[in-house]
Amino acid sequence: MTLFDRVREIALVNSTGSILSWDQETYLPSGSADYRSAQLSYLAAHAHKLATSDDFLKALAEAEQTDDGSDPVRAANLRELRRESDRSVKLPTELVALESTAQSAGHHAWIAARKASDFSIFAPHLEKLVSIALEKSDLWGFAEEPYDALLEGFERGTSTAAIAVLFDALRKDLAPLSAAAVAQSAPLELPPEPYPVEIQQTFNALVAAEIGFDFHTGRIDTTAHPFCTTLGPRDVRLTTRYMESDFTSSLFGVMHEVGHGMYEQGLPDADYGLPSGSAVSLGIHESQSRLWENQVGRSPEFWEKFYPIAQGHFHQLKDFPLEKFLRHIHRTAFSPIRVEADEATYDLHIVLRFRIERMLLNREITIAQVPETWNDLFRESFGFVPPDDARGCLQDIHWSMGGIGYFPTYTLGNINAAQLFQAATTIPKISAATAKADYAPLLAWLRENIHRHGGTLDPTALMKQATGKPPSTEDYLQHLRSRYL
Amino acid sequence: MTLFDRVREIALVNSTGSILSWDQETYLPSGSADYRSAQLSYLAAHAHKLATSDDFLKALAEAEQTDDGSDPVRAANLRELRRESDRSVKLPTELVALESTAQSAGHHAWIAARKASDFSIFAPHLEKLVSIALEKSDLWGFAEEPYDALLEGFERGTSTAAIAVLFDALRKDLAPLSAAAVAQSAPLELPPEPYPVEIQQTFNALVAAEIGFDFHTGRIDTTAHPFCTTLGPRDVRLTTRYMESDFTSSLFGVMHEVGHGMYEQGLPDADYGLPSGSAVSLGIHESQSRLWENQVGRSPEFWEKFYPIAQGHFHQLKDFPLEKFLRHIHRTAFSPIRVEADEATYDLHIVLRFRIERMLLNREITIAQVPETWNDLFRESFGFVPPDDARGCLQDIHWSMGGIGYFPTYTLGNINAAQLFQAATTIPKISAATAKADYAPLLAWLRENIHRHGGTLDPTALMKQATGKPPSTEDYLQHLRSRYL
Numbered sequence: 001m002t003l004f005d006r007v008r009e010i011a012l013v014n015s016t017g018s019i020l021s022w023d024q025e026t027y028l029p030s031g032s033a034d035y036r037s038a039q040l041s042y043l044a045a046h047a048h049k050l051a052t053s054d055d056f057l058k059a060l061a062e063a064e065q066t067d068d069g070s071d072p073v074r075a076a077n078l079r080e081l082r083r084e085s086d087r088s089v090k091l092p093t094e095l096v097a098l099e100s101t102a103q104s105a106g107h108h109a110w111i112a113a114r115k116a117s118d119f120s121i122f123a124p125h126l127e128k129l130v131s132i133a134l135e136k137s138d139l140w141g142f143a144e145e146p147y148d149a150l151l152e153g154f155e156r157g158t159s160t161a162a163i164a165v166l167f168d169a170l171r172k173d174l175a176p177l178s179a180a181a182v183a184q185s186a187p188l189e190l191p192p193e194p195y196p197v198e199i200q201q202t203f204n205a206l207v208a209a210e211i212g213f214d215f216h217t218g219r220i221d222t223t224a225h226p227f228c229t230t231l232g233p234r235d236v237r238l239t240t241r242y243m244e245s246d247f248t249s250s251l252f253g254v255m256h257e258v259g260h261g262m263y264e265q266g267l268p269d270a271d272y273g274l275p276s277g278s279a280v281s282l283g284i285h286e287s288q289s290r291l292w293e294n295q296v297g298r299s300p301e302f303w304e305k306f307y308p309i310a311q312g313h314f315h316q317l318k319d320f321p322l323e324k325f326l327r328h329i330h331r332t333a334f335s336p337i338r339v340e341a342d343e344a345t346y347d348l349h350i351v352l353r354f355r356i357e358r359m360l361l362n363r364e365i366t367i368a369q370v371p372e373t374w375n376d377l378f379r380e381s382f383g384f385v386p387p388d389d390a391r392g393c394l395q396d397i398h399w400s401m402g403g404i405g406y407f408p409t410y411t412l413g414n415i416n417a418a419q420l421f422q423a424a425t426t427i428p429k430i431s432a433a434t435a436k437a438d439y440a441p442l443l444a445w446l447r448e449n450i451h452r453h454g455g456t457l458d459p460t461a462l463m464k465q466a467t468g469k470p471p472s473t474e475d476y477l478q479h480l481r482s483r484y485l
Numbered sequence: 486m487t488l489f490d491r492v493r494e495i496a497l498v499n500s501t502g503s504i505l506s507w508d509q510e511t512y513l514p515s516g517s518a519d520y521r522s523a524q525l526s527y528l529a530a531h532a533h534k535l536a537t538s539d540d541f542l543k544a545l546a547e548a549e550q551t552d553d554g555s556d557p558v559r560a561a562n563l564r565e566l567r568r569e570s571d572r573s574v575k576l577p578t579e580l581v582a583l584e585s586t587a588q589s590a591g592h593h594a595w596i597a598a599r600k601a602s603d604f605s606i607f608a609p610h611l612e613k614l615v616s617i618a619l620e621k622s623d624l625w626g627f628a629e630e631p632y633d634a635l636l637e638g639f640e641r642g643t644s645t646a647a648i649a650v651l652f653d654a655l656r657k658d659l660a661p662l663s664a665a666a667v668a669q670s671a672p673l674e675l676p677p678e679p680y681p682v683e684i685q686q687t688f689n690a691l692v693a694a695e696i697g698f699d700f701h702t703g704r705i706d707t708t709a710h711p712f713c714t715t716l717g718p719r720d721v722r723l724t725t726r727y728m729e730s731d732f733t734s735s736l737f738g739v740m741h742e743v744g745h746g747m748y749e750q751g752l753p754d755a756d757y758g759l760p761s762g763s764a765v766s767l768g769i770h771e772s773q774s775r776l777w778e779n780q781v782g783r784s785p786e787f788w789e790k791f792y793p794i795a796q797g798h799f800h801q802l803k804d805f806p807l808e809k810f811l812r813h814i815h816r817t818a819f820s821p822i823r824v825e826a827d828e829a830t831y832d833l834h835i836v837l838r839f840r841i842e843r844m845l846l847n848r849e850i851t852i853a854q855v856p857e858t859w860n861d862l863f864r865e866s867f868g869f870v871p872p873d874d875a876r877g878c879l880q881d882i883h884w885s886m887g888g889i890g891y892f893p894t895y896t897l898g899n900i901n902a903a904q905l906f907q908a909a910t911t912i913p914k915i916s917a918a919t920a921k922a923d924y925a926p927l928l929a930w931l932r933e934n935i936h937r938h939g940g941t942l943d944p945t946a947l948m949k950q951a952t953g954k955p956p957s958t959e960d961y962l963q964h965l966r967s968r969y970l
């Protein structure tokens with residue numbers, strides 16, 4: 001069995017697990033959770049066994065020795081497989097098991113802590129999870145600080161220092177920008193509900209298909225927490241949730257997930273499971289979702305075309321003019337809650353989390369200092385303090401799942417989205433088309449410049465090749481300024 | 486790893502495959518079929534490898550040697566695992582692969598043959614499939630005739646000769662009974678559509694819950710071909726399909742699948758994957774579906790309670806009295822098509838198929854003689870000849886999938902259903918409850934007498950223990966006579 005056949009086998013096992021997880025979130029009867037966990041654990045252990053077997057490691061070493069470098073895609077695949085393999089092999093099985101247990105316990109404790117708004121319930125678990133993260137960093141190794149090694153798992157080829165420079169620059173400009181946007185915001189409510197779920201589904205599917213999501217190889221279901229998952233080379237599943245009082249909630253959710261989904265649909269089918277057939281990083285993945293959700297979906301050009309169609313679906317919009325509708329979707333406000341934050345204020349939440357994670361990993365603050373530090377940094381950016389820890393440092397699931405180092409990719413996604421949209425629409429044919437809400441040329445450009453490359457280039461190199469510069473904040477700030485000020 | 490842990494591992498892998506198959510039938514995007522097949526093949530091969538490994542066979546032999554017979558359930562499990570293992574091990578891998586290929590080709594040829602109503606397209610494939618069936622029979626061994634060995638795979642512990650005696654007796658009485666029922670039938674159409682799908686779903690779920698289906702560990706979805714599948718010890722999935730012109734089509738479909746589903750829900754959870762936690766045979770499985778569909782669902786007592794509720798759901802029934810509705814659901818007619826046949830005529834279709842399969846396996850007729858034999862036997866039972874082979878010997882999928890020996894279990898199911906219902910309702914408490922459409926005592930009796938035994942007893946012994954006699958036709962014929970004459 002060749003190395004690539006082995007990699008494909010592991011991908012097949014993992015994709016089987018994804019099917020089980022998707023079903024778990026969408027359709028699993030409530031009394032069936034325990035056995036589903038057992039099925040998922042079995043598949044994960046089976047995949048891990050395959051990926052760390054002597055046979056696999058031998059096949060990888062042999063492929064490296066016999067590769068003559070003449071095929072750059074093959075060379076990139078070998079390089080990335082080596083990187084992933086080294087990371088897997090460096091973690092002892094006991095630590096992986098310990099982390100899994102700590103995450104499970106941490107998740108339960110976090111739910112209880114958030115419910116009671118009592119950080120002390122979660123604190124010992126967070127201490128454990130940070131210790132494990134530090135141990136992993138040591139095992140993996142890092143150039144400058146432990147956070148580098150964690151970041152590498154979500155956004156390879158970047159560094160904590162580079163992110164800090166980018167985010168500091170962003171924060172400097174975003175703080176006054178968002179304050180001005182919030183001050184200027186003149187929010188308007190939509191005409192009263194109901195916006196029936198079935199009609200939302202019809203309208204969302206129409207928009208999804210129109211901007212390029214392929215329902216022949218994908219579908220949309222309903223879950224409490226929206227996500228996008230890939231169950232095979234031509235099987236992309238999105239989910240959303242519905243508010244009867246505002247159809248734009250599910251629509252922007254769908255456009256976000258469609259962005260993720262079209263990236264997956266644009267990866268080379270034939271390389272499914274190999275790095276060259278896989279998404280490169282979370283920051284690039286999020287650039288695709290944010291591009292379609294915000295750059296496209298919240299633009300006046302998009303609504304010039306789609307608002308009359310929305311009015312045909314939701315009759316109460318008939319006498320509600322486009323100008324008022326745009327004020328509704330461009331409303332901004334300071335919220336203590338990240339997932340309720342709008343485009344103009346969102347990244348302040350992310351930068352705050354990044355700063356705290358970095359301090360924690362550098363042991364510059366203790367676990368006990370997290371709530372106080374959170375509130376101090378929050379006041380610094382937003383001018384007020386969250387009413388309690390449930391709406392402060394306990395609001396997010398990520399740390400409880402061991403996802404330290406994940407948050408920065410949200411803001412990288414926003415930055416990348418603006419930069420990609422700007423680069424694409426510099427091309428006259430694309431800007432002429434997007435001005436008429438025809439997005440086929442834009443999608444073709446993304447397919448060509450992002451999707452088809454899979455994971456063969458590091459994110460920074462990919463952005464540089466696509467836009468002529470590494471990720472930087474100017475296009476994003478310019479976008480926010482022109483939309484919100 | 487103990488033998489039983491190994492058996493549970495195989496069940497876990499197989500249940501994972503069931504999840505993938507369920508998704509394939511319900512929600513898989515149309516363009517995703519190929520990779521799903523690859524995922525299913527991988528899991529099937531993995532399970533087969535585990536079940537035929539030296540480690541497994543050694544563990545089985547050791548368990549047999551050390552078993553002191555003091556635990557009858559353990560002894561039954563060892564006996565059945567040995568039976569299954571011997572059957573698996575006796576088939577060489579090449580033959581299994583050959584059969585899989587022949588089934589795949591046969592299935593495609595059957596679709597084309599049925600479409601063109603041209604048996605010659607399917608004939609060479611059927612020849613191949615019958616040859617393979619005979620080869621398997623030889624490898625497995627049989628007492629009297631090759632069909633015995635095939636039957637054993639669907640209904641263990643019975644024989645072709647015993648089925649022939651049972652079916653000959655049934656046919657003798659059923660032929661005049663069904664002719665008289667058809668002559669007396671005074672069919673009435675329901676008031677006009679629509680019977681909206683969403684309201685059918687609400688009503689079906691209400692009935693399913695009322696008769697005892699546990700939605701906490703099960704659900705109902707929509708597919709072209711209804712089925713019931715089990716994805717774990719507490720995860721039973723049913724499907725149905727809807728006709729807007731007649732809500733009883735989906736309802737009786739749901740009651741049928743609920744019968745299968747409640748059997749699965751009544752098996753001992755803790756023994757999931759072991760014979761003692763598995764359904765014993767198709768003939769017993771079908772007895773559960775037919776009992777709830779026909780003995781219960783088509784009874785006047787059931788509708789005394791549920792017809793007013795149906796009238797509340799479907800307003801056009803308001804002025805359509807119960808008496809007319811019962812005439813509608815008790816209509817009978819001779820159809821050339823098995824799946825369209827009603828209760829009074831269904832088994833004539835099955836007996837015909839059993840006779841032809843037996844002749845084929847005994848090489849008493851050639852493949853080329855199948856259409857002519859079919860039409861001759863059909864005329865003998867129904868008094869007319871099907872208009873063409875598409876509505877004759879090409880109508881069923883079973884042979885094309887290698888399912889020779891499966892058909893008899895449908896009629897065994899009908900016979901067993903009547904016999905179990907009769908035995909249960911001999912108990913005054915149960916008959917008093919069913920007379921008021923309260924089915925909790927009936928379900929409790931089935932749980933106690935059928936479900937909880939899993940596969941520890943052979944079907945005939947199980948029926949004898951539950952009803953005092955082996956499967957015999959009298960209760961079934963008595964039921965048909967009293968309902969249709």
